[in-house]
Amino acid sequence: MIPEENIIEDIFDVRNNPENYDNQDLLNIISDMLDVAKRDKYFANNLKTAIHNKREELGFCPACGLDDLVPKYNYETHTELDGNPREKMDYPYCPNCGWSSEE
Numbered sequence: 001m002i003p004e005e006n007i008i009e010d011i012f013d014v015r016n017n018p019e020n021y022d023n024q025d026l027l028n029i030i031s032d033m034l035d036v037a038k039r040d041k042y043f044a045n046n047l048k049t050a051i052h053n054k055r056e057e058l059g060f061c062p063a064c065g066l067d068d069l070v071p072k073y074n075y076e077t078h079t080e081l082d083g084n085p086r087e088k089m090d091y092p093y094c095p096n097c098g099w100s101s102e103e
């Protein structure tokens with residue numbers, strides 16, 4: 001896991017388990033962010049990648065952050081099977097920016 005992913009996980013952990021953190025802990029987390037930002041010359045790019053991955057994990061559009069992805073459908077033809085049956089595949093699609101997880 002890249003340090004930028006750890007930052008995001010820390011922030012979500014603060015949100016999900018606020019009773020585990022006092023002000024000193026929050027200051028330490030912010031201080032850790034500063035250390036990572038200073039050490040990693042790719043900080044901005046890595047943080048962007050980490051946010052992208054976290055959005056996708058949580059079901060948001062990884063590209064624009066919309067929380068209302070819709071399913072789109074595609075059909076995969078199985079030429080290896082008798083009769084070449086078609087399998088319906090669904091994948092998330094963003095109606096706002098056009099992102100989809102289809103490869």
Ligand SMILES: [Zn+2]
Nearest residue numbers: 061064094097
């Ligand atoms: Zn989007």
